Amino acid sequence: MSFDWTAIEQEAQKEINRVSSGEAIEALRIKYLGRQGLLAEITGSISSLSASERPEFGKKANYLKNKLTQLLEERVSQLKENESQGLEAFDITLPGEPIPQAGTLHPITQTIQEITAIFSKLGFVTVEGPEVENEYNNFSGLNIPLDHPSRDAFDTFYIKSPGHQATRPPERFLLRSHTSPVQIRVMKEHKPPLAVIVPGKVYRPDAVDASHSFVFHQIEGFLVDQEVSFADLKGTLTAFAQRLFG
Numbered sequence: 001m002s003f004d005w006t007a008i009e010q011e012a013q014k015e016i017n018r019v020s021s022g023e024a025i026e027a028l029r030i031k032y033l034g035r036q037g038l039l040a041e042i043t044g045s046i047s048s049l050s051a052s053e054r055p056e057f058g059k060k061a062n063y064l065k066n067k068l069t070q071l072l073e074e075r076v077s078q079l080k081e082n083e084s085q086g087l088e089a090f091d092i093t094l095p096g097e098p099i100p101q102a103g104t105l106h107p108i109t110q111t112i113q114e115i116t117a118i119f120s121k122l123g124f125v126t127v128e129g130p131e132v133e134n135e136y137n138n139f140s141g142l143n144i145p146l147d148h149p150s151r152d153a154f155d156t157f158y159i160k161s162p163g164h165q166a167t168r169p170p171e172r173f174l175l176r177s178h179t180s181p182v183q184i185r186v187m188k189e190h191k192p193p194l195a196v197i198v199p200g201k202v203y204r205p206d207a208v209d210a211s212h213s214f215v216f217h218q219i220e221g222f223l224v225d226q227e228v229s230f231a232d233l234k235g236t237l238t239a240f241a242q243r244l245f246g
Helices: 006-020 020-032 036-046 054-089 107-121 181-189 230-245
Strands: 132-134 157-159 173-175 194-203 215-224
Touching: 006 020, 006 054, 020 036, 020 054, 020 173, 036 054, 107 194, 107 215, 107 230, 181 215, 215 230
Parallel strands: none
Antiparallel strands: 132 173, 157 173, 194 215
């Protein structure tokens, strides 16, 4: 059996020069040098040759194997060099592509930000307070009497302190049922004049339906100063409503 060694080498070289990716290089390697490739098929036919023909045949087959291996390796190096040159040619100072916006603020958050921004322009300061409050700040300090229905366990989430019995301890803690406890905290720490807006979550054990939840958001404000009247309240609320609703 005879093979046109030169034709095989030239055809392989043409194919190798045409490829432009690592995957294509690997496909050619398997085609020519794989276990079931062309070279394996060629060397498998050596058994049909006479003893005098085998040395020359083996020499040519070995040359072809080494040559194809060399061509494949050179092409891999060339592709890597081309890729490197392409990266070097890239101007990293060019403006980047705009990143698509991954998401937006929740409508509640947007509304709170819009409301507090309006009151900020009206001279109010935004203050937040803890969501876990003591009973005094949530009720007593706001003149809510002990027998008021809102103090009942059916209307307030009380927090049971470790070690306390079911009976009422000297001071109980709860999830605030309104944002008004912040009024107590602000007035304890600051002297008038005060103009404060208080946004935040509040908690009440309401039955959950389309318009009720055990947690919701509340915003309140208060103004403490001399010669403040209901006209100031009306003017503030009117200005707020006009800016919010147009």
